[in-house]
Amino acid sequence: MENNPILYFDGVCNLCNSTIDFFISKDSKKKFRYAPLQSNSAKKNLGNRYTQDLDTVVLSYKGRIYTKSQAILASLVILGLPYSLMGIFFIIPKFLSDLIYKFIAVNRYRFFGQKETCRLATPEEKELFLD
Numbered sequence: 001m002e003n004n005p006i007l008y009f010d011g012v013c014n015l016c017n018s019t020i021d022f023f024i025s026k027d028s029k030k031k032f033r034y035a036p037l038q039s040n041s042a043k044k045n046l047g048n049r050y051t052q053d054l055d056t057v058v059l060s061y062k063g064r065i066y067t068k069s070q071a072i073l074a075s076l077v078i079l080g081l082p083y084s085l086m087g088i089f090f091i092i093p094k095f096l097s098d099l100i101y102k103f104i105a106v107n108r109y110r111f112f113g114q115k116e117t118c119r120l121a122t123p124e125e126k127e128l129f130l131d
Helices: 014-026 040-046 068-079 083-091 094-106 108-112
Strands: 006-009 033-036 058-061 064-067
Touching: 006 014, 006 040, 014 033, 014 068, 014 108, 033 040, 040 058, 058 068, 064 068, 068 083, 068 094, 094 108
Parallel strands: 006 033
Antiparallel strands: 006 058, 058 064
16 A cells, blocks of 8 residues: 555545545546545644645655645646646646645635535445545
8 A cells, every 4th residue: 555646635625525536536547545634544644744734635655745736736647648648737837836726725615615524435435545
């Protein structure tokens, strides 16, 4: 499991959950693992630095941590073709792509809504979630 990329996400955010649903549906090789930022796994593996800020998705992969726009782009590259073509957007300076990301993240509940509790994995998804 430690070689698998792990996506940590805001478990109550509808946009974040839709993003995770996208990755689950497109990841035919089941490379990714998932955990809400509110989970014990996130607290244990990431610590307070990342779990206090629910405005970001976090990708942990091969000893590196990616956040915000870089986490999404790196995840798409890992997902493979045709999604890896989105890696072209790495040419956009991080401060600019993160500015766009932050605007969406700060307004995500207003634009997309939120759940009362964190997302629960379906029985078919159970093996993909850390907890």
